Amino acid sequence: MNVHSPKSAPSDNPNILSLKHMAFAVKDADAALKSYARFLCVPGDTKIMEYAKSRNRVALFNLGGVEYQLCQSMDPGGRFDAWIKARGGEGLHHICYAVDDINKALAHAQANGAQLRGCKGCGGVMGSHPHPEGYVAFLDNDAGGIEIEFMQVYTPEELKQYEAVKGI
Ligand SMILES: [Zn+2]
Numbered sequence: 001m002n003v004h005s006p007k008s009a010p011s012d013n014p015n016i017l018s019l020k021h022m023a024f025a026v027k028d029a030d031a032a033l034k035s036y037a038r039f040l041c042v043p044g045d046t047k048i049m050e051y052a053k054s055r056n057r058v059a060l061f062n063l064g065g066v067e068y069q070l071c072q073s074m075d076p077g078g079r080f081d082a083w084i085k086a087r088g089g090e091g092l093h094h095i096c097y098a099v100d101d102i103n104k105a106l107a108h109a110q111a112n113g114a115q116l117r118g119c120k121g122c123g124g125v126m127g128s129h130p131h132p133e134g135y136v137a138f139l140d141n142d143a144g145g146i147e148i149e150f151m152q153v154y155t156p157e158e159l160k161q162y163e164a165v166k167g168i
Contacts, residue, residue: 013097013105013108015099015100015101015104015105015108016097016098016099016105017097017098017099017100018097018098019066019095019096019097019098020067020096020097020098020149020151020153021066021067021068021069021095021096022066022067022068022069022092022094022095022096023069023071023092023093023094023095023096024068024069024070024071024090024091024092024093025071025080025081025083025084025087025090025091025093026070026071026072026080026084026090027072027081027084027090028072029048029057029058029059029070029071029072030048030059032059032070032072032090033046033048033059033061033070036059036061036063036068036070040063042061042063043061046059046060046061047059047060050074053121054079054120054121054122055073055074055075055078055079056071056072056073056074056078056079056080056121057071057072057074058070058071058072071093079120079121080093092146093147094138094146094147094148094149095146095147095148095149096136096149096150096151097148097149097150097151098134098151098152098153099150099151099152100152101152102128102135102136102137102150102151102152103128105150106127106128106137106150109139109141109148113141114139114140114141115139115140115141116137116138116139116140117138117139117140117147118138119136119137119138128150128152130162131151131162132162133151133153133154133159134151134152134153134154134158135151135152135154136149136150136151136152137149137150138150
């Protein structure tokens, strides 16, 4: 294994292309971003996006070749606020894997006993469904305590078709 170029290492799962993003549940996206700016040189003026549909504020940036999403619920009891309260602290909420074929990735997981988890950003939709950047689905089976999301990133044609889909 070449430790200097991990991105060139083949994936052990044939359907997983790369790590799409890591999403962290934070109490205050501005405060969390400040820590990344201070300790990890992330631009402190990174824009914090507000998603009206899912009621989240998200600081989004790239670090070490990976997209980070620092997610704060706008309302008490929201998706990330409820998670923080249930876990007793902020932390890594889920990892999203970019897959070549979301149906194949789901079929493999389900053949091995996985259940689907409703999408909390979309009122509990189960299985593959359109999001702003691609088709996504969640498993109801954490791996080492981390929620698993799959995303089949849109082709340019699909991106046009789903342009109207907003919110993470
Ligand atoms: Zn959704």
